[in-house]
Amino acid sequence: MNGTGTSEVGERRIVALALVLLVVAAGAYAGGQPEVSVDDDGMKSVEADGLAFEWRIDDDEIEVTISAPTTGWVSVGFNPERRMAGATYVIGYVDGDEVHVRHDYGNAPTAHRSVVDLGGTSRIRPTGGREANGRTEISFRLPLDPGDEFYAPIVPGSENTIIWAYGSDGAKSFTAYHERRGSFTVEL
Numbered sequence: 001m002n003g004t005g006t007s008e009v010g011e012r013r014i015v016a017l018a019l020v021l022l023v024v025a026a027g028a029y030a031g032g033q034p035e036v037s038v039d040d041d042g043m044k045s046v047e048a049d050g051l052a053f054e055w056r057i058d059d060d061e062i063e064v065t066i067s068a069p070t071t072g073w074v075s076v077g078f079n080p081e082r083r084m085a086g087a088t089y090v091i092g093y094v095d096g097d098e099v100h101v102r103h104d105y106g107n108a109p110t111a112h113r114s115v116v117d118l119g120g121t122s123r124i125r126p127t128g129g130r131e132a133n134g135r136t137e138i139s140f141r142l143p144l145d146p147g148d149e150f151y152a153p154i155v156p157g158s159e160n161t162i163i164w165a166y167g168s169d170g171a172k173s174f175t176a177y178h179e180r181r182g183s184f185t186v187e188l
Contacts, residue, residue, distance in 0.1 A: 072171030
């Protein structure tokens with residue numbers, strides 16, 4: 001075998017290894033499909049890296065509870081188009097007895113803004129929240145598809161991409177940077 005043949009085999013192995021690593025990295029970023037549990041009340045749930053996501057479809061709305069190991073904010077986004085862009089976000093935190101929740105929209109690949117600030121209407125109906133034992137929990141209801149421009153429709157019976165994040169302990173605002181983040185796909 002000449003030197004060129006050996007070099008070509010080596011280059012092919014390097015390219016193949018690079019492709020395998022790229023696929024593995026993409027799968028790790030995407031989060032994949034977590035195992036879904038169902039309780040006696042029909043509430044479905046998944047856990048991802050400390051974040052608990054529970055939901056139930058109720059007519060034309062989704063009822064959701066999210067919690068994470070933080071005394072700061074927690075957030076979930078539905079069906080982004082590109083990274084964070086195009087997703088419907090709910091972000092919230094608990095400060096004493098008050099639950100603060102905001103409806104955001106992914107206005108860029110790495111940014112989101114309040115729907116109200118963008119000229120839209122918030123569609124969140126907060127239903128509760130608490131901070132206990134180092135975890136923050138918020139509950140809310142959202143319409144599946146209100147048909148406005150600042151909303152990514154949620155499609156029951158189909159796979160939906162969920163992106164999530166939470167802030168560090170004490171980060172009680174809508175703009176503090178995340179401590180952890182991730183994503184997964186799940187049939188809602």
